Amino acid sequence: MINNQHRVIVNVGEAHGHQPVTAKPSVVSVSSIDSDVSDRRDVREALYSGxxxxxxxxxxxxxxxxxxxxxxxxxxxxxxxxxxxxxL
Structure with a gap:
């Protein structure tokens, strides 16, 4: 983003007469990241073995x-x- 601007999400059908919705960052815990990494690793290993x-x-x-x-x-x-x- 330029100059730390917030991303704005606007629905096309609701663009007229309504305020845009500002996207806020979601809170992600370390345990959920570890779980996602572990899940992806397991899926990748199963795929490769298959x-x-x-x-x-x-x-x-x-x-x-x-x-x-x-x-x-x-x-x-x-x-x-x-x-x-x-x-030579």
């Missing part, structure tokens, strides 16, 4: 492919360094 369970074979195949690709690229990089040394 995804892993459902797509386990695909994830393992993709991981194996990436491992093989990394090894191949490392060998190609080593060969390229040897080739550069030989050509």
């Amino acid at each position: 995804i892993f369970r459902r797509h386990r074979k695909t994830i393992l195949v993709l991981g194996s492919f990436l491992k093989m690709l990394r090894a191949y690229l490392d060998r190609m990089h080593a060969l390229a360094q040897v080739f550069v040394i030989v050509t």
